Amino acid sequence: MTRPWLVGLDVDGTILLQDETMSPGVPEAITRAREAGHEVTIATGRSWMATRRYVEELGLTAEYVVCSNGAVTMRRVDGEWERWNVETFDPRPVLALLQERLPEARYMVELASAQRLYTAVLDDWTLEGGRQVDFDELGAEPVSRIVVVSPGHDEEDFHRLVADAGLNEVSYAIGWTAWLDIAPQGVDKGTALEQVRTELGVDGGRVFVAGDGRNDVGMFGWARSHGGRAVAMGQAPDEVKDAAGEITDDVADGGLATALDTLPAPAQVDASE
Numbered sequence: 571m572t573r574p575w576l577v578g579l580d581v582d583g584t585i586l587l588q589d590e591t592m593s594p595g596v597p598e599a600i601t602r603a604r605e606a607g608h609e610v611t612i613a614t615g616r617s618w619m620a621t622r623r624y625v626e627e628l629g630l631t632a633e634y635v636v637c638s639n640g641a642v643t644m645r646r647v648d649g650e651w652e653r654w655n656v657e658t659f660d661p662r663p664v665l666a667l668l669q670e671r672l673p674e675a676r677y678m679v680e681l682a683s684a685q686r687l688y689t690a691v692l693d694d695w696t697l698e699g700g701r702q703v704d705f706d707e708l709g710a711e712p713v714s715r716i717v718v719v720s721p722g723h724d725e726e727d728f729h730r731l732v733a734d735a736g737l738n739e740v741s742y743a744i745g746w747t748a749w750l751d752i753a754p755q756g757v758d759k760g761t762a763l764e765q766v767r768t769e770l771g772v773d774g775g776r777v778f779v780a781g782d783g784r785n786d787v788g789m790f791g792w793a794r795s796h797g798g799r800a801v802a803m804g805q806a807p808d809e810v811k812d813a814a815g816e817i818t819d820d821v822a823d824g825g826l827a828t829a830l831d832t833l834p835a836p837a838q839v840d841a842s843e
Contacts, residue, residue, distance in 0.1 A: 573607050573773070573776065574607045574608045574772065574776070575608045575609070575772070575776040575777065575778050575833060576584075576609045576611070576652060576763070576766065576770060576772040576776065576778070577603060577608050577609065577610040577611065577777075577778045577779075577830070577833070578611055578612070578636065578759065578763045578777070578778070578779040578780075578787055578789060578793075579600075579610070579611070579612055579613065579614035579779070579780050579781075579826065580612075580613060580614060580759075580779075580780060580781030580782060580783065581612060581614040581615075581621065581624060582614070582615075582616070582782075582783075582805055583611075583781075583782035583783060583803060583805065583806075583821050584703050584714075584780055584781050584782050584821060584826050585624065585628075585826060586624075586821075587821060587822060593821045593824055593825070593826055593827065594822075594823070594824035595824040595825065595827030595828075596757050596824065596826050596827050597615060597627075597628055597638045598827070599826065599827035599828075599830040600628050600629075600630070600830065601628075601629065602830070602831065603830050603833050604629070604630070604631060606833065606834070606835050608778075608833060609632055609633075609770060609772065610630055610632060611630060611632035611634060611635055611636065611766070612624065612625060612630070612632075612635050612636065612637075612733070613636040613640075613679055613759040613762065613763055613781075613789060614636065614637055614639075614759075615637075615638065615639045615743065615751060615781065615783075615785050616637060616638075616696075617637055617638055617642070617680060617684065617686075617696060618635070618637045618638075618642060618644050618651070618653075618684060619696050619699075620696040621635060621637050622651070623694075632646070633645060633646050633769075633770070634646075634654065634766040634769070634770075636759055636762040636763060636766065637740055638680060638714055638753070639715070639716040639741075639743055639751060639753050639757070639758060639759060639785050640657070640753065640757045640758045640759045640760070640761050640763075640788070640789075641656065641657045641658075641680075641715055641753045641757055641762075642655070642656050642657075642680075642684070642714055643655040643656075643762050643765065643766065644709035650722075650748075651749070653682075653684065655762070655765060656658075656682045656714055657676075657714060657753070657754040657757045658682050658712035658713055658754060658756065659712060659713065659740060659753075659754040660709075660712055661679055661708060661709045661712070661713045661716050662698075662709035664716060664737065664740055664752060665677070665705070665708055665709050665716065667735040667736075667737070668716075668718055668731075668735065668750075669705060671734070671735060672718060672720050672723070672731070672732055672818050673681075674720070674757070675718050675719060675720035676688070676689055676690040676691075676692050676718070676719045676720070677689045677705065677708055677717070677718055677719075678692055678695060678697075678716070678717040678719075678736075679699075679708045679709075679713040679715065679716050679717075680714050680715045680717075681711060681712075681713055681714070682712060682713075682714060685699060685700060685701070686699070686700035686701075687700065687701055687703045687707065687708055688700055689702070689703065689704070689705050689708070689808045690702070690825060692717065692719050692749075693719075695717065695719075699765065701703055703837065710775030714753070715751060715752060715753050716740075716752040717749055717750070717751050717752075718749060718750040718751075718752070719749045719750075720749075720750075723838055728750050732750070733752070735765070735835065736827050740752050740753065740754065740755050741753045741754065741755055741756065741757055741758055741788075743758075743783070743784050743785030746802075747755055751785065757790070758785070758787075758788030758789065759779075759781075759786065759788055759789035759792075760779075760786065760788040760789035760790075760792025761788070761792070763777070763779070763789055763792060763793075764792060767796075774796030774797060774798060775796060775797040775798055776798065777792075777793045777794045777799070777800070778793070778798060778799045778833060779792075779798070779799070779800050779801070780800075780801040780802075780803070780812065780818070780826055780829055780830075781801075781802065781803065781806075781810070782802065782803035782805060782806040782821065783806070783810060784807065784808075784809065784810060786802075786806075786810060786813075787809070787810060788812040790802070790810075790813040790814050790815075791813060793815075794815055799815060799816060800814045800815045800816065801815075801817070801818050801826075801829045802814035802816070802818070803817075803819075803820060803821050803825050803826070804817060804818060804819045804820035804823070804825050805820045805821060805822075805823075807841070816829070820828055
């Protein structure tokens, strides 16, 4: 008898290459894990709008999907998807701090309804159904995230900005193409996956997560705190690797597929456990 694992996978740099094609062997490895009875899902910084296509392309049957760095969790009910849990915060204090320091930046917020409001077009971000607004309108209601894109600023600049601005009331992640992604305080992929794990009744020692970015550090810590497995991709920054319990090959070399194939198959699971 298989006792399933909860498997939470980052998308960009883990499932996908930079050109948004699949990492070698990943679709097949995910299929093997799913057919072995494991609950394979996605835990991503992407919105649901930008995530759903990969749930479908990979043939995932998971009941829950974690999006927006843990601020949004989707649930499948009778074949349809609903916004099961949405975390929000008042964006006005943060926006005021950021505008003071980055007046030329481009800003976007995601509302609890999933609609996106933005001050200018952001490359590489899904804005379909969104609305361009004046800066002041960004803070009109609670949001699940703030995204800041500032051409000419790199990751180190964003790190300094966060420290100088004292953004200690929110959680933040710095994207792999240097944007700042701000979520409600104490919310990350790990907090969302813990809610999913509890709902599914999966033992804490049977959680497996994989990722490559600083926004994966929280879920690495969550998995390891339960005695589960946290796998960093080979190209991940050193601080991300340090947070993981295991390191696999680069995404270009099919590192996720290699790691997934270490999950137990039905014949390897002790039914007496």
